[in-house]
Structures are given as structure tokens and as C-alpha cells.
Amino acid sequence: MLDEGDVQRAADDETGFESADERPVRSLTDDISALIDDGKTYAEAELAFQKSRLSFVAGKSKSGIGFSLAALGLLHLALIGLVVGGIFTLGTLVGPGFATLIVVGVLLVFAVLAGLAAKARFEKIGTAFEGDR
Template sequence: MTAPTDEKYGPAGAANPSRQAGAPHESGAQSAFSSESHAGSGAAGSEAGADSHPLRDDLTALIDDGLTFFEAELNFQKSRLSFVIDCAKKVAAYGVVALVLVLLAAIGLTVGLILCLSPLITPWGATIVVVGGELAIAYYCVRHILTKVKAISAAFKKEEDASE
């Protein structure tokens, strides 16, 4: 990397008498700074190359790097989304299977309770007791759901009233 230069002060802000005295610009020749810092390294055009290196090249490289980063990030997010969708499909499938099995277990429990209670209180009595118990549990669950829904509605109404 070469030190910054300008026409008036030369390398690193030092006074450059040859340029101040109106000496012609050294094109292609090694300057005093180049020969001191790069002695024998063959850097004859390094200062001229640094001066002619436009900002446009740096900006182009920056944009290219940004696009590369953007593409990599986009590919990462695509693979991440693919993974999440795959997992969501499996969760849904296992959830449906679990729900079906719970339903079958509830049916089995209902039939079993009816069969067990039949000798004690006739088959019709056992059916009424078991179905009545299940309906009572369902009623309790529905009441609990309605209470929670009303609480949620009240919370949103309070927010709406406060914002108005």
C-alpha cells in the first residue's frame, strides 16, 4: 500500500520542493518517496498506479462484495425457510396422528366404561352415565374457553379505549 500523496505536498504531507518549484511531473519515473520506501522492489509505477486508481474501482468492488454477501444471505435464508417448512410439515403430520390416537383412546375409554358399568346399572344406564359425564366435562371446557375469550376481548377493549 502506498502513502497518500497530492500535487502540492507530496508523500505524507511533506513539502516537495521539486513540484513547488515548477518542475515537470515525473511520469513513469520513480519519485523520491518511492525509491526510499521501495528501494529495489521494482515499484516504479506504484505511485502512478495509486494516483490513477479511481474511487470508482473501489466502489465497484464494494458493490460486488455487497452483492456477494446479499446472495449468500439470501441462499442461507432460503435454506433456513426450507428447513422450517420441512419441520412444520412433520409437526403437522405428527399432530394429526396424535389427535386421531387421542380420539380413538377416548372412544375406547367410553366403550370400556359402558361395558364395565353395564352389569351394575343396565346398559342404557351405563351409556347415560358415561355420555352425561363426558358432556359435563365438555361443558366445563367450553365455559372455561368462553371466560378466557371474554378476558382477552376485555384486554383489547381497554387498549382501544386508552388509545382513543
């Protein structure tokens, strides 16, 4: 069986102090102050982390936007080449005037269809906010 001396020695081993006189006296105020300091340290570290993450995302976004614009520009040039090629190809069959009208007419039909599809999507977005009025 354990006597009081064994219990005291076990408690001393856990705390690292040999007697109760050597133990530091801490109050609830000290603990709360330490907790507040730890909270401030955590908040400062979190703020620094979020700032560095924002800086990283901003840098990558700039280059991503630049490459996206380059891709769209090249796509635009390719489509212009396709349109001009279509006019030249049809021009040998129906003449340059009618070839131009055919290609422009087909492009206008696709533009109207794309516009109607966009309108339908935006109307669906509008229905999501009807209850907010």
C-alpha cells in the same frame, strides 16, 4: 531514530509495493462501486440461506403435522375405548341404559367446563385489543 527511508520502506512492506508508482490508483467511485457489489453479494447469499432454511422448516413441519394428526387420531380412539369400557363397566352395576346416560352426562359436563375455560381465554385475548378500536 527513523529517517524518511525507513518510514518509506515500512510503508512499502505493508502495502507490498516498492514505490508509489506501482500502487493502484483507486477513486472514491471505485470504492463505492465495490461496496455496492459486496452488498449485492451479501444480499444474494442471505436470500439463498433464508430460502434453504424455509425449505428445511417446511419439510420438517409437514412431517411434524402428520405425526401430530396420527397422535391425535390414536388418542381419539383410546378415549372412545375408555368411554365404551366405562359404559360396559357401569352397565353391570346400573344397567346399560343408565350407564350410557351417566357416561354421556359426565362427558357433557367436562365439555361445558372446557368450553367455559376456552371462552375465558379468548376474552382475555380480546381485552388486549380493546384499545385498537
